[in-house]
Amino acid sequence: MPEKRTYADRAEYLTKAVAKRRRKLKAMVVEYKGGKCILCGYKRCVWAFDLHHVDGANKEFGLSTRGLTRSWEKIKAEADKCVLACANCHREIHAGIVQLPGGIQVEKRG
Template structure:
């Protein structure tokens, strides 16, 4: 007894098409979602929502973007794994203060910028070369890294835009209480960052832009934020801390 051939409806135009066709070969098309008019056979269109009749060039571009996105995700996982391994070779904690709560907040600081060949965070070369570059560095937490650079940069003249941004940040830090809402730490202005509770409500970064805003506008933006030290901010974005209504706490708590 011959099995009946299933008829499917195209997800784009609604026209029926056979789920099994013979044109010299047996084609098993039971998982296909689009008719041959909307998605010609052989173009490998796996899009979940094609827009009408797909253009071959557009399909190639979509496949390229999907491939690039998959490559980016793979490289991101690889970078995270290699960073964790590299941190362990250096003792697993900040060489300045001993911080070891989250790898996301640990960074490599080149002692002599003149010897720097590349930034360790984005390097995709060999492990041996990565180790050699790391030997030129100190392993620091984000707070100590910021403090180190602030100390090294002290006394340098600022561009007017940078000077304006620094003044605005100092005023914002004072307005927010002067300490990290996560760990209660005080410190140099360089260690503080403003984390938006809801990124969708963010109109501008408090300390990222030199565009002059009225102080009332800055205060309205600060109302959407909590002020964190660089370490706590890294922990929040890494998922090691979460933001409650009135406080920050470790996810494990």
């Protein structure tokens, strides 16, 4: 009987641990990318940020779910190909309403 309970507790612990890790990684990525939206300068809420791939490939780097279960090194390598934009600006980029600042190059930090 205690075994089932232990398993449930452990499952809950793991779920929380993963959520905590994701929160931390998201904050790390945002900070790594300069901490603010490249277009409007927004910097209030970490969860409002997306990473937009500069090379125009359709590939998006999902920061909300699966993307954050990768290792930090992989996340960083991916982040180097992206610019940080808030959710609003990111939608506008894809809608063609705004352009990324002229001649933007993905800067490599660190």
